[in-house]
Amino acid sequence: MGWNSWNTFKANIDQNLIKSTAQTLAQKGFQDAGYSYVLLDEGWQAATRDASGRQQPNATRFPDGIKSLADYIHGLGFKIGLYSDAGIYDCDFYPGSFGYEELDAATYAEWGVDYLKYDNCGGFAAGTLPVQERFWRMASALRESGRDIFYSLCEWGHQFPWFWADQFSESYRISGDIKGSFAADSSGVCQTAYCLNTGYAGVSVLTMIRKMRELSRFQKPGSWGDMDMLEIGTGTMTEVEEQTHFAFWAALKSPLIIGADVRNLSQSSLDILLNKEIIALSQDDAGVAVNYLPDISTEGQIQIWSGPLSSGKSRLVILALNYGDEAADIKIPRRGIQGLSNYTASRYTVRDVWGAKDLGSLGDLGEEIVLRNVRSHETKVLVLSAP
Structure with a gap:
């Protein structure tokens, strides 16, 4: 859980923006809610390495350096993350880490970095190596760095990382970049997980959810499929669409990384997050x-x-999404939910999470749970709990 600069600010970041964002995350209750990472995406680097071949920050945007910024972030109780690339260059043609993995990992550890987002642009000569080898090289370097650094693969679902990324990373992107849209993809985006066009920069929330139909069973502690950053608070969706977005990312165990400007959130987006x-x-x-x-x-x-x-008294969660064009009643037969028909109905209470109300015991609801007038793009989240 955390915040990343890319969705809203792209490469236009500086140390004042990062500091003010971290302050806001603490002041508005995000830290208390569990958001612990402040992540700098592309835009922190200088155009060239220094005379010793080390990565260096953009001196205009980050005049105090990354080590000083990391100390500040740590002082607020957060962890800090940086962005790099498995190619010769990153996506904006700043230096990538290919051929410099050990030096870069040692540099990041020296600066106090806690998280590395590792992209897949700028392959060029690096592209002659399998993607698995290029990403493994940095994993090995991070392990040897002497610091515990969370390793987040950002290779857009290329060559199906759910089959191999668990061997050396903590999270991996399942697809191309998310788009600030609930249902409309960019041209040519494939809606399934197993396709060559992963949708580099135009995948809608609904398509991300569709891809996870095939991938949810791969999720496990220590290796999480990442559905990309949250578009909640970017002004591109309705309230119920933002609720659906957040509910599925949470229930599907995707990292919860905020992509909005948290300093300027609406109250409804704040309440959702x-x-x-x-x-x-x-x-x-x-x-x-x-x-x-x-x-x-x-x-x-x-x-x-x-x-x-x-956790606690909670035993089961059900998500019911109406992604049709009109409001509809949703009927959930108990026999259709694995294990639900075996529960002692009178012992389990059913809670409508977004409605913030209890619906009664499972027995009171009969052989099917009926949800009335669920709006288009709305998701009802039901949690069953035992006393």
């Missing part, structure tokens, strides 16, 4: 993602997902 019950789904002790249930879903209209919970 700080919702403790949804965050609890993300941070549940079991670490098991919800799975799509095609037998009780209707393609093009209704999606039903469910999964187990183990």
